[in-house]
Amino acid sequence: MHYSNCTAGTFLSRPNRFVAQVALDGRTETCHVKNTGRCRELLIPGCRVYLTRSDNPARKTKYDLIAVEKETVHGPLLINMDAQAPNHVFEAWAREGRFRPGLTLLRPETVYGASRFDFYWETDTDRGFVEVKGVTLEEDGVARFPDAPTLRGVKHLEELIAARQAGYQAALCFIVQFSGAKYVTPNDTTHPQFGQALRRAAAAGVEVFALGCAVTPDTLTAEEFVPVRL
DSSP: OBOSSEEEEEEEEEEETTEEEEEETTEEEEEEESOOSOOTTTOOTTOEEEEEEOOOTTOSOSEEEEEEEEEETTEEEEEEOOTTHHHHHHHHHIIIIISSTTOOEEEEEEEETTEEEEEEEEOSSOEEEEEEEEEOEEETTEEEEOSSOOHHHHHHHHHHHHHHHTTOEEEEEEEESSSOOOOEEEOTTTOHHHHHHHHHHHHTTOEEEEEEEEEETTEEEEEEEEOBOO
16 A cells, blocks of 8 residues: 655644544644544544645545554554555455465455455355454554444454355455554454454354554555464
8 A cells, every 4th residue: 555645744633533633834734534433542632643645626625644653662653544555455465466376356345145345255266255454453562453342343254254154265354554563352342242253253264364564654565464362
């Protein structure tokens, strides 16, 4: 994932989940936030954020907020918080042949049952569905998902189980949107139902894995696998 026209600013406030006020070059700019999650531990007044400028003159906002520097005991940690980026990262990674050898089809946004999965894939011998989840919540080097209750996420897991029982392959891929994560684990404190559903899915044969990323202000690139602890 690569962004153009990237620039740094200072976060001021978030009037609602769609926009943020950012200090940029001596003025206050209203920016679109490319993540409708809470992100309370990330968007703290005074923190450094990164924006990408749109070339669309019809837009109400000129900039998208895509990344933030989070202060940790080890220093600033750059976190990509673009909710659309994980799907792009997974698709690029899969098309490089790193997901399934002999991939003949990778189709985004495919309906199965009552869900629309992020990807449907085929090889000469198998076929299956993949749901991708971006992880931005970091606690002492551990990546936790979700950062807020997600009934939609639970529904996706239940549909992945149903697809697996119907003979499809099924997988859930966590894309960790910061570097150096020790492992990924369900956030049982915030949403125990998601953790329970994830463990049921793994027990039912749904593949659960996570990819760490290299993060710069204007790029997000899949790198190594990160352990998943259920």
